Amino acid sequence: MEYFNKAKAVKLRSHLGKYLVADDDHHKLRQSKNGSTRNSIWLVELVKGKSHHVRLRNSNGRYLTATEAPFLLGVTGNKVVQGSLGDGWNGKLEWEPITEGLHVKLRSWCGKYLRGNGGTLPWRNSITHDDPYASTTHDWILWAVEPLEFPDKLLSSPETHFPSSLESEDELRGSEEPGSSLLQSTSSDTMFRSGMELFHRAKVVRLRSHHDKYLLADEDEESVTQDRNGSSRNAKWTVELIPEFDNLLRLKSCYGKYLTASNQPLLLGVTGRKVVQSVPRQLDSSVEWEPVRDGAQVKLKTRYGNFLRANGGLPPWRNSVTHDIPHRTATQDWILWDVDVLEIHVESPAPPPIPHSDSLDFDSYTPSAVSIKSTAFSRQESTDSNVGSPPKLEGRTIYYHVAEDNGDVDDENVQGYSLTFKGNGVEQLTRKFVEETGLEGVIVCTRSPLNGKLYPLRLQLPPNNVTMQVVLVLPSSKVARDFEEQGLL
Structure with missing residues (x-):
């Protein structure tokens, strides 16, 4: 409840990096990458006589409501809709926030939890309340809470374009262009312009952080750090474009290993997960980065919505590199990088096809997965036969x-x-x-x-x-x- 006791309004961001939004039809709910419209704002109402329950009201004046109707007949998971106090919903408008680490779970009247679904259609971007029985979907009931200071002012602002249909991630990535930023929440990504033009012909690059330090591949061939010495070969990263996607790339270190968003926390109980060098058994989303342009600089986003972040402050944070979503204004610039192109492709032939897996193995590669299968990346995956060439695809x-x-x-x-x-x-x-x-x-x-x-x-x-x-x-x-x-x- 500590997230809601003092907040007048909040935004809720799912494990998939998408926001809970209310459609303009006054009935449906869904998830969207675009958190810069008033449809993503939820006003907090404390329930009298129930100190641990809240109601969440949207810009349409309707409430987040857990129904008894199944989302699909014969399949687990019930619908969550926009309801009102006058519709006889009673306690179905009430939610009990339960803190779990840095996130919350919202428990409905029947003991189930608000869930942001992933996977394929019709599940993708949908909202249900359910008990997750599989470990791979446990994180789907975890929500990051972003408090807002001036909800009345934000709700009275003009509306920006907000797609009405259920988009896929790729459609959202290509189509969401905000007009003016309505929300000043520090984690809102209000600039969706692609940064791929900075890498289009680049063969080798250096990445310089806000602290004027370069992204370095450590000599242990596993760690990634920052250092002011940009002349070292360890500061050079080879760019690999991915033929299947026009907005994603991989970065390979001088040791032939990929810049990887791991699921290992840098410090237990603290936000931010390690970025390392690795050669996965199959090239998957953990080694893919989406450049997002921010002025003359770029942010590198994981497939799960986190950003490559160069940390400052005192040890053990100083010079460390993690992937995270910065929630404080003071750390916003830590996810911005200058790109120095060191070598370019003289010709631009079509890149050779690279085996690619679209399988979302949440246990192994999702940055905020609960179950961490490995505490270190094995050196056996980086033998001389692997360096410089992608691993053979198994299966x-x-x-x-x-x-x-x-x-x-x-x-x-x-x-x-x-x-x-x-x-x-x-x-x-x-x-x-x-x-x-x-x-x-x-x-x-x-x-x-x-x-x-x-x-x-x-x-x-x-x-x-x-x-x-x-x-x-x-x-x-x-x-x-x-x-x-x-x-x-």
Whole structure:
């Protein structure tokens, strides 16, 4: 409750780096990267007689409300909507904040928790209240609370453009251009202009922090630090563009290792996680950075919304490098970097394809994951055979779509979403999809080449080097009921 006792209004940011916003239809809620509109402001009302409960009211005058309606029939998770005191919602408008570290969990009237969903559509960007049963989705109920000092003034400001449809992360990244910044919250990223132009032809760069120190790859081949000596080879980072994305890059140190956003805290109980050098077994989102232009400088954002940060102050903070979201004005400039281009590409041929995994393994790579599997990056992953070349991709790439109620799939000819899977068992693959999408009880299907109908996968999968395309069927759908009637399940 300490986050809400003194705050007149707050913004709530999910584990995915997105804000809880109220749509203008006065009913729906969702998550968005754009936290600079009044739709993301929630006024705090303390509940009389209940010292540990609050109501959260949006700019439409309606309240965050936990309903009994399922988000999808037959699937865990109930809808959270905008309700009002006059609709007979009673205690369903009340939430109990429970502090967990630097975040809070908001418990509803029935003991479930406000959850910001990830994964694929229709889950992506949706809001439910639920009990997370899988360790991979535990962080989905954690929220960062950003208090606001002048909510009345902010709510009376003109509205900026706010997309009304449910966007994917890539759509948000490319389309959200704020007009004027309404909120002065220190963690709001009000400049969504791409910084890729600073790296477009760059082959080797140096990154200089706000403290006039350079980003260095330490000689232990694991740590990353800051130093004033920019002439060292350790200050040089090779730029790798990623063919699949036009707004992401990788940075490789002089030791052939990638700048990596790890899930290890720099200090236990303190915000900020280590940035290290590593060669992951597969090139994933932990080594990908999105340059975001801020004037003449750049911010380097992880796929989970944190920023590369050069720390100052006293040891052990001094000269350390973490990824974090700065919440204080005094540390805002710590995520700004000057880019010195040392070498450029004379020609610009298309980069060779690099194996890429879109699998969001929250246990291993999510910066704020609760379970930390490794306390150090193994040197065995950086043998001479690995230096200078990407590691061999293990497993197969599986492309998938989520079917409609009747089994139809929009744009099935398009590759769709993908994950990397090592194994041949259908049951193991199904568990992987549940972790990836959050869809409990999902049925993994393939389409017959003879009649085009969907059939559940039941046999072993082909060898690991065979790329597959499958369709996910929800257990509550009509096509799943047809499977049961035909004895296919």
